[in-house]
Amino acid sequence: SQQGEEDPQALSIQEGENATMNCSYKTSINNLQWYRQNSGRGLVHLILIRSNEREKHSGRLRVTLDTSKKSSSLLITASRAADTASYFCATDDSQGGKLIFGQGTELSVKP
Amino acid sequence: DAGITQSPRHKVTETGTPVTLRCHQTENHRYMYWYRQDPGHGLRLIHYSYGVKDTDKGEVSDGYSVSRSKTEDFLLTLESATSSQTSVYFCAISDRGYEQYFGPGTRLTVT
Known part of the structure; x- marks a missing residue:
């Protein structure tokens, strides 16, 4: 069963704009991760935020986590055409070592 | 994808035949x-391994078996392939059970 659910399912923006994707989950977590998948490729790890963190930055990426609302957001600032990809959130399983992925947000950045 | 390979990358097989997919890593994870990975279902865990000869089932394990006799190799076997197992299969590795690193994927078609 999917724990994380991304919103929106698809997002189309112009180059230079910011892109925000949201993820909601159902049970308590130790950490939440975001991954990117370019068409026809494997997933690439972007960032991990722990349950005791509220915000984390990595380059043009900003991730927030609100454990009271069981939600996270991924902000990509000053988007580029190369950011076009699907983005997935993933939460850890309570048994450890396993991740549960959402269905992803498909981002299209038009030049 | 460095450090993790999957073989074959593409395979077409007939219903009822056995199929083995191989994942090989050089990271000692x-x-x-x-x-x-299927449209509308996102990424679903089939099986995972937490050490040599230590494996466990994931969300969609029916019809699949795995083996790990060496740290570097993880084999996925479809004992008798069915059309519902047509999919893209990804292998992933992790050092501590947090961030996962994905292979390039195997596209399997069962006719």
């Missing part, structure tokens, strides 16, 4: 995973 403890954890290895097999996922399938």
